[in-house]
Amino acid sequence: METTKLFGFLNGQESHPGKLLKDHLKGVFEKSKEISNFHGYNMLVESLKYICLTHDVAKSHLKFQKYLKTKKGHYPHSEPSSYLTFMLTKDIFHAEIVRRHHSYQVNFEDIMSFWRNLNYQDVIKALEEFLDLTKIEYLTEKEWKRLIFQSWHSKYLLNKTVKAEDLWFNTRIENSIFITSDRLDALNVDRINFDKISYQQDRFDKFLESLPKNHLSDWKNEIRESTLSNVDTISEPGIYTITLPTGAGKTITGLQASMKLANKLSLKTIIYVLPFISIVDQNSEVAKNIYDKVQEDHHLVSASKEKEDLDNLERFILSFRYFKEPLIVTTLAKFWEVLYSPNANDSMSFHRLKDAVVILDEPQSIPPEYWQGFGETLSFLSKKMGTFFILMTATQPKIEEGKELAPKSSFPENRHSYHIINKKIFLSEIKQFLEERSDNSSLIILNTKKEALKAFILLREHLKNNLFFLSTWVIPKERRLLVKYG
Template sequence: MTWWPGSLTGKKSHPDKCLVDHLEGVAALAKRLAQTHGVLDKADIEKLFDMSLTHDLAKARDKWQRYLEGKGEGTPHSESSSFFTLDLTHDVMAAELVRCHHGSLKNIEDVKSFWVNDDFKLCDIVSKIKEILPEWEPSLNDATWEKINNDLLFEFKTDENFWLRYRALLSYFIAADRMDALGVSGFDPTPLRFKQPSFDQRNDLDKWRQEVRVECLDNAKCRGEPGVYTLTLPTGTGKTTIGLEIAHMWAKKHGYQSIIYALPFISITEQNAEVARRLLGEDAVQEDHSMIKRGGDDDTPSPLKRMEALFRYWHLPVVITTMAHLWEVLYGDRVNSTINFHQLGKSVVILDEPQSIQAEHWAGLGKTLHLVSKKFKTAFILMTATQPHIAESATEIAPCACQKPISNRYHCKILREELSLGKLPDVLNHHLPLKEPSGLIVANTRREALKIHKIMCEMQEKQQISRGPVLFLSTWMTPAHRRRTLKKLRDLEKEDHPRFLVSTQVVEAGVDLDFHWVARDEGPLDSVIQVAGRCNRHGKRNVGMVLVVRLKNDRGKRFSRMVYDSILLQAMEEVTSEISEFEERQIGDVVGKYYERVSGSKKGSGLWDDIVKGKWATLPPLYAKERPALVTLVVEAEDSNVGELVDFLIKEEWNLKNIEEKKSFLREIQQHAVEIPEKLLLKCREKSSSILSSKNPLRQINNSDMWFLSKEAVSILYDPVTGFTPPEEEDDDINGCFV
């Protein structure tokens, strides 16, 4: 095969890169990645090498070369390049991965329809190859073409191993391609270090936490081979620290190359990333989510930093990410979603609060984790206080004695009567010690939370609760606003000052706050227990009180029904009809009964069947419920420069050369933004139109789905305590919850 120097002399793949250099660079990087992670066998590594060498050969066309010189429009190159891959490998799936390398994966039936049909002939492939590279001597002939067709039509079988193999091939290939395009020529892994954490020993609970930590670490010493593990510990035991310590121990002992930590919500990734940095070093931890501020003071980021910014590529040994992104890495159909899939190889992967994943996915996810652990040599840890039935035959790390708290920090009472919001003050007053200086109420929808916040303020005016700030948390507050509120709450808690909080489910997982009493609108049992963990969290007081109420709107519809799966609520009702009150030390028994009912009632999402059958383009998303059309509202606060950022975004001419700078600006702007239903936009514009201003107080940004709310209009549509104020009274639907 002699296709360079020949026709490729002087040809470019990118404006600043020779085509030959790019193809050879991608092939070398892909091979090195594959050898580093050890997922592929020797034959597949050679196949990966051939895919990489051929993936952009169609860029040799004169039309593409003129496009790079700015003299015409681009032309598709992936499909024509895939013909070279097929000719070199005689592997349709390898060719298919090249064909889709700037798009998305296809279902296997669609793959067959493209490669085997009456209009697609061998002579067409040979003709296209010769047109692009006359020197290329095709190896395909009538006999080999017939065999490829027959194999694809009659012998082609898909299963879970087939899926894993080709997703891994695609992951290495896509990562290497994007790396070389950005100038990554090599990579040296950052070593994992560990700083011994310090622990307070001020009371019996602190001593118990330390005992739990020591026992879990001792138990983990004789484990850690590739497999699926659970770490089931009560709330407030320091699971984040214990989980990271175990992962680090296993990495040292068993040679795992990275630690990947997935959380259910963006709002807590920052907090857990700080814990990881303290334990494992600032330069070893990569915080990865859609709202992360990247870049910093470095005007000339390294190529790997650019990979991180553009493709969310994991290049540091410790990654703190979201469950939603990990789901995309595992199952997403966009090829860029697979870019980190190979990183799961030889890693410890922690899934924090895995019960947040919809129950219909549990069986399929569990089978996936077992498959990946076996083939990729990965250790998965499912870490929570309320362990769901996800992975059969998983190994528990925590000793039985550690799975219950040392004492009852709270007592939980569940009321079964449906209540209107108007009756809430009397019910709270009857069942809770409202004169205590701190309390938390968690609602199921944002509008419900706003109404409860108003009720709490009125109760304070009537001296029904202690004097102190009544604060608020929901995703209708900008990330910057939420961070300020959490800091204020922690400062008040540190000084033991009065404080009250009304929140949506944003406060459930991983938010380290402590209150004298807690109330929650009904929800799945695991959500109730997560919130209960904020009551007397540090065990400094006598037994706290947790109250679960069943609230309904003015139309008689329960708020919980607008948010949660009916099967989860039914399981909750069945369990609490038998056990309407329980102590914290009884949680294990109550949760066991709850998950038995959930598992017995829930139908699977078809995730595993779709993997096996090759329906890779239509694997179910993590959150199956449809969301309404949303727009982004950028809020100009008095103390922010977001207005200047928006003006620059509008005025600047953006192109491929400064696209990274644009993304950096957008990430900064998102710190001051909220998402609202598009249907509210017209009412917002009507409400803000009364404001006299030289500029429209609510205006669209560059014909995008982003809208800028100026300082003049903030007082009308954005409250300094509760955030976005919807312009009309309207009941929440399914999308009113925090997700």
């Protein structure tokens, strides 16, 4: 259907205060084309066209227009808009993307139940409340029922001509691009202007030269050079591993390996995934020494930003934690949401995995019962999206078989000695215990917040400024400062 026909019934209605509905629908489609073309998903533009151009059409309803002006009453627009999406695309999953674009995706059985329980005449009545059906070609009742009860059942349940994992992927990638485009346009962002990652050897050399030298420096450099040499042999997306002992310089090795790989194969993005926010902070600082456009992503970042100083694109990135920059350092929790969360906004960065290198640092922090399914997901996405996954740790979990990039290596010396005290030490004795070891610094780990606070109170007067308290009793901002500056 031509856009002029689709928009023929729109006459000055608004989607948001001060924004014409017609302009919003077109703007969302234009942004979806920009995102699709950059990520090599040109084949999705036609299906995205109808999702984008119909997703808010029910906002033209008088009740919604009244709500915009008075903030009184309410008219849920997503569901009636999805009726038109289905009428035009004949695809229930495209209609579902529209129906759930302000909430979350639901399971296959719930989708079937919803659409099969709809009454065709009720659908027609709902559509006629905000558009003139004589101006568009729409499904007859017979066609509607055939698509919902016969073709769909045959395609997905009986013959299974579409595999479940392909259906999941197609829906998620379209949802990801559409939701991103919708939120961008709602915040009046003109263009997103993606940048590709670039490899700057001189920045690495300068940073490595600035690091303090010790008797382990040569050993670390040998490991790094050997790993980088193995990166030169990579030609296909897949799962790779870097297995090195703690203290071998995995962070800089992983970053340099991924950037070299991205440069070699013209990849677009590097996503560095870490288990804890404190490590995200630290590794972001390292990344910023070797590359300018680094996005540090976790839920505390917004607290450190002055929102009135941000432009619309920056507000968008901060509000939705969208992976915009060529190098993103994020948390495992966020990466998990990008892959699996049914919430519409959580899927937004999914398309950013296309032609990307994803470093998973310390992946053993994932509970073992999820390893198999997670590994299968990585393997599937490497084939579908051309993603290179690098699992990096000292103790490689059995998530998925991958090609090892690092040389076999062990730490060249024993760094630890242990003195086991085979008796109970009570909290009241902790002051004396530390006094007997006053020549050394000490780390005390307690099982509960309550006990940690008791220990801090006991030692506060004795140690004064030499005592540091890391606990969730301390607000996140203060904890970050303690970790960074001590």
